[in-house]
Amino acid sequence: MVDFTPTELTQRIVEVGLLEPIEVEQAWSEVGRVDGTCEDLIRVLLRKELLTNLQVDRLLKGERTGYFYGNWKVLYLIGAGTFARVYRAVHREDGRVAAVKVLRKRHRAEPVQVEQFMREARVGMQLHHPNIVAIKEVDPDPRNPYMVMEFVEGQTLRELMHIRKRLDPVTTLKIFKDVASGLAYAATLGVTHRDMKLSNVLINSLGRAKLVDFGLAALADTSNEAALADCPSARAIDYAALERGTGVRKDDPRSDIYFLGAMMYHCLSGQSPLTETRDRLARLNVTRFRQIPPLTQVAPDIPINVAAVVHKAMEFDPTKRYQSPQEALDDITATLRRLEEGDTRTTAAIAAGKSVSDEQREQEGSGKTIMLVESKIEFQNLIRETLKKRGYRVLVISDPERALSRFDPDDEPPADCVLFSAPDLGAAALEAFNKFGEAPHTANSPAILLVDRKQQFIIRKAKTGPHRLMLAMPLKVRELRAALLKLLRQSPTTASETSE
Numbered sequence: 001m002v003d004f005t006p007t008e009l010t011q012r013i014v015e016v017g018l019l020e021p022i023e024v025e026q027a028w029s030e031v032g033r034v035d036g037t038c039e040d041l042i043r044v045l046l047r048k049e050l051l052t053n054l055q056v057d058r059l060l061k062g063e064r065t066g067y068f069y070g071n072w073k074v075l076y077l078i079g080a081g082t083f084a085r086v087y088r089a090v091h092r093e094d095g096r097v098a099a100v101k102v103l104r105k106r107h108r109a110e111p112v113q114v115e116q117f118m119r120e121a122r123v124g125m126q127l128h129h130p131n132i133v134a135i136k137e138v139d140p141d142p143r144n145p146y147m148v149m150e151f152v153e154g155q156t157l158r159e160l161m162h163i164r165k166r167l168d169p170v171t172t173l174k175i176f177k178d179v180a181s182g183l184a185y186a187a188t189l190g191v192t193h194r195d196m197k198l199s200n201v202l203i204n205s206l207g208r209a210k211l212v213d214f215g216l217a218a219l220a221d222t223s224n225e226a227a228l229a230d231c232p233s234a235r236a237i238d239y240a241a242l243e244r245g246t247g248v249r250k251d252d253p254r255s256d257i258y259f260l261g262a263m264m265y266h267c268l269s270g271q272s273p274l275t276e277t278r279d280r281l282a283r284l285n286v287t288r289f290r291q292i293p294p295l296t297q298v299a300p301d302i303p304i305n306v307a308a309v310v311h312k313a314m315e316f317d318p319t320k321r322y323q324s325p326q327e328a329l330d331d332i333t334a335t336l337r338r339l340e341e342g343d344t345r346t347t348a349a350i351a352a353g354k355s356v357s358d359e360q361r362e363q364e365g366s367g368k369t370i371m372l373v374e375s376k377i378e379f380q381n382l383i384r385e386t387l388k389k390r391g392y393r394v395l396v397i398s399d400p401e402r403a404l405s406r407f408d409p410d411d412e413p414p415a416d417c418v419l420f421s422a423p424d425l426g427a428a429a430l431e432a433f434n435k436f437g438e439a440p441h442t443a444n445s446p447a448i449l450l451v452d453r454k455q456q457f458i459i460r461k462a463k464t465g466p467h468r469l470m471l472a473m474p475l476k477v478r479e480l481r482a483a484l485l486k487l488l489r490q491s492p493t494t495a496s497e498t499s500e
Helices: 006-015 021-031 038-047 053-060 111-126 157-164 169-188 225-230 234-246 253-269 304-313 325-340 347-352 356-363 377-388 400-405 427-438 456-461 477-488
Strands: 072-080 084-091 097-103 135-139 146-149 154-156 201-204 209-211 369-373 393-397 417-421 447-452 468-473
Touching: 006 021, 006 038, 006 053, 021 038, 038 053, 053 072, 072 097, 097 111, 111 135, 111 146, 154 157, 157 201, 157 253, 169 201, 169 209, 169 253, 169 304, 169 325, 234 253, 253 304, 253 325, 304 325, 369 377, 369 400, 377 393, 400 417, 400 427, 417 427, 417 477, 427 447, 427 456, 447 456, 447 477, 468 477
Parallel strands: 369 393, 369 417, 417 447, 447 468
Antiparallel strands: 072 084, 084 097, 097 146, 135 146, 154 201, 201 209
């Protein structure tokens, strides 16, 4: 750390271009002390969001570069991998936000690594698809190469799995329908991904998936074991082992399909199908691919039609796999449709001798949480037991305002759908229902308002829409189930059962 005086720190902030002199002077005026310290100035600049913690750390380390890449001012680190770091950045002229990917310094003197980085940029510039993160600008200067990418507000699939552990089949198929769509589009341009892993799938705030990092794992020579062992990308070694073991060429799209299936396996079962090891030569052992237990064995609660997609994608014999990403996409799409229509038969149910109708009823709400806002205990118990029989988790709250407060914009939503019950709560339920539909962080979250047919004022004032339904009491179970199924097809969130 550099021991700056206040004057030196002020000069350095201006010298590197982070702020104008007038902005720093205004910050000093807010310090309000003649003997103000560097810490006082930094505290004001952070509070006013004129500097970020990343910028402050660089300043205090005495670094004079790394604050700007072209016209893009770096704000903070959002990801770091073997080859590169990714920063959130803002354009200094028009305020646009983007992700700037920068090759790590230790690789800039290595022509092979620089070429791999630039290959990803060149490939990415060709790809324009809603399920692929767009690359907008590239600077090929080998001394400081970087690319400017679309900024995705959300998280990686690896981060989501760290939180959720397992994903329900519908959510999984929706995510991988997007992934397969991106792969299928790239294949029309002759492009394969070659680095299919959870951290290269980004999930945006609407639950849509986007692929990133096309081509970064490419290797020049997969026949050289020493070169493979020295390769810093573990997934590249996995690709090479699979392809050498099955006798296919390096850029065969069926290799991407295999690892798409491996990611689905992980999401559905909560565990990676491939034994993990840091021994790079051990990763080349093809028996890793032959010893994977079937998904139906590891997770017998997964619908058979979903498991069949995974098993076909992960066939060791490439001639038995999906032969193209489009073929995989078509099957995922068809399976998702059948699943949403109620085809949820599992191996566990077959072993237990359950009928299809029994299992469909039990799995209907699997992985979904319903929040019931109701003050009458009798009705609470009735709805709770009705929904639990259909596989839903149920969260009961008696106060509408407290129910709204549970949906914090910065946290995962506590429920997938909210039932506001107006027969007893009256105008309070109506007001909460309308607020829920207007708030930005819940506007796309499903909600149902239960009303008595006599409550004409509430019926007239209720603001319904694509995510907002109104059901009249007395309520038939099949009507509630149908309404929930319709709304929840749009909702990927899952929460746990509680009662308040």
